[in-house]
Amino acid sequence: MSAATAYNQMNPFTPMFGKVPAYMAGRELIIENMVQAFDVAGSNPDLCSIFVGARGTGKTALLTYLGHRAEQMGWVVASATASNGMLDDIEQRVRASSAHLISAASSKKLAGASIASLGGISWENIEPSANWRSRLNLILDQLNEANTGLVISVDEIDPSIPEMVELVTTYQHFVRENRKVALIMAGLPYKVSALLSGKTTSFLRRAARHNLGSIPDYEVKEAFRLTVEDGGKRIDDDALDLAASAIGGFPFMFQLVGYRSWNAARKERIISVEHVRQGSQIAKEEFDSRVLEATYAELSKGDISFLQTMNEEGETSRAEVAERAGKKPAWVSTYKKRLLEAGVIEEPSPGVFEYALPGMGEYLQNRG
Ligand SMILES: Nc1ncnc2c1ncn2[C@@H]1O[C@H](COP(=O)(O)OP(=O)(O)O)[C@@H](O)[C@H]1O
Ligand SMILES: [Mg+2]
Known part of the structure; x- marks a missing residue:
């Protein structure tokens, strides 16, 4: 390969929110189970799935x-983001993405059997005044036919x-x-818990x-290596570590480190420890400026006091937080809830x- 081609190699990492990565690290089992559910359908519980994680854990990509x-x-797949108007959005998308299927079913019928049944397969037959549930039911009937x-x-x-x-x-x-x-959904931990605790x-x-x-x-290493190699470079073992x-x-962080290390290697075919050091x-x-700083800016004084009581690595108990902050259990509960909602802490x-x-x-240490 000439140096010129090597230089023009596209960086295969995707450090952008919502981007599907070249390789999904660590999601093999989830993906396998979901594909199986789509394959067999029936009453597989995975057909109603919720993916839960903090900002940047890969919910949208998944x-x-x-x-x-x-x-x-x-x-037929209809995707939406939770909002007012999402029901309408979903309906529009279903209609758009199944139009070809429905017409295929119609022509099959035309060729095979009765022309009369063709009448039942047009969207126009769906009463616009019917409510969302009945409109979707009619659409589902048609999909079922197809x-x-x-x-x-x-x-x-x-x-x-x-x-x-x-x-x-x-x-x-x-x-x-x-x-x-099937219903597949994703959200921050606290929002998911709140949805699950709702009466209806x-x-x-x-x-x-x-x-x-x-x-x-x-x-992480396996997906990282595969991403690098598919992109046309290689990486040393110690650099990978x-x-x-x-x-x-x-x-x-996987994408940020990969993207920057790849760029640090420039024309070179092999990503070395030094490249990864610079890249990281x-x-x-x-990561500090795009995730941590943005997260920090949304926090209140109380949130920050809570976070500052936590051990830098590993777990911290409720009692430790209360004692170090010098606050009552009610205070701990209030801020715990807020921070869970923000996706800043987890409660394993x-x-x-x-x-x-x-x-x-x-990051908190450095901010003092
Ligand atoms: N399993 C994964 N392995 C490697 N990178 C991933 C994985 N899932 C997502 N990413 C990358 O991580 C970043 C954040 O993903 P995104 O889906 O936007 O997260 P979220 O929706 O949870 O905030 C994106 O750059 C995406 O390409
Ligand atoms: Mg997202």
Whole structure:
């Protein structure tokens, strides 16, 4: 390969929110289970799935990727972000993305059997005044005729949006009626918990909940190496080790470290320890300014006092927070809730906290 070609190689890393990465580190099992659910359909519990994680853990990327896989398997997919107007949005998308299927079914019928049945396969037959549930039911009838089902994908779930709740309750009816409909959703931990604790949406507690926790180093390394090699470079083993330790199992950091290390190597074919050292340095600064700083800016004084009581590494108990802050349990509860909602801390088991974002402890130290 000439130096000129090597120089023009595209950087294969994707340090942008919502971008599907070249390789999904550590999501193999989730993806496998989901694909199996799409394949067999029936009453597989994974057909109602919720992906939970902090900012930058790869929720949007995963939803998008799974949508593509479902589409390849013949499902019709409608994606939306939780908002007012999402129901309308979903309906429009279903109509747009299934138009070809429906017309294919019509022509098949025309060629095969009765012309009369053609009348039932046009969208125009759907009463616009009917409510959302009955309009969707009619669409689902038509999809069923075309031998397919619908995947509804909802990002950034938010239980305070009435249409979000309406979607979930309507979905429950579809399930009862044995419709071929899957619902895949993603959101921050606290929002998911709030949605699940709602009275009308409580059936979601039976949904499959997939926590997008931190990714083990060996999986980070495998995906990192594959991304580099597919992009046309190679990476030294010790450079790979260094990259994994800078990434700390966090997807957004994976992309930042990869992107910057790749650029540090420039025309060279092999990414070395020195390249990764330079790359990680920039990546850390970017993570600080694009994630940690933005997160910090949204916090109140109380939030920050809470966070500053936490151990830099590992877990911190409720009692430690209360004691170090010199506050009552009610104060701890209030701020715990706020910080969970913001996706800044996690509560891996009741009364035990840890930072949800890598480098958060160090960042707070540096801010004093
Ligand atoms: N499993 C993964 N492995 C490597 N990189 C990932 C993975 N999932 C997501 N990413 C990358 O991480 C970043 C954040 O992903 P995104 O889906 O926007 O996160 P979220 O929606 O949870 O905030 C993006 O740059 C994306 O390409
Ligand atoms: Mg997202």
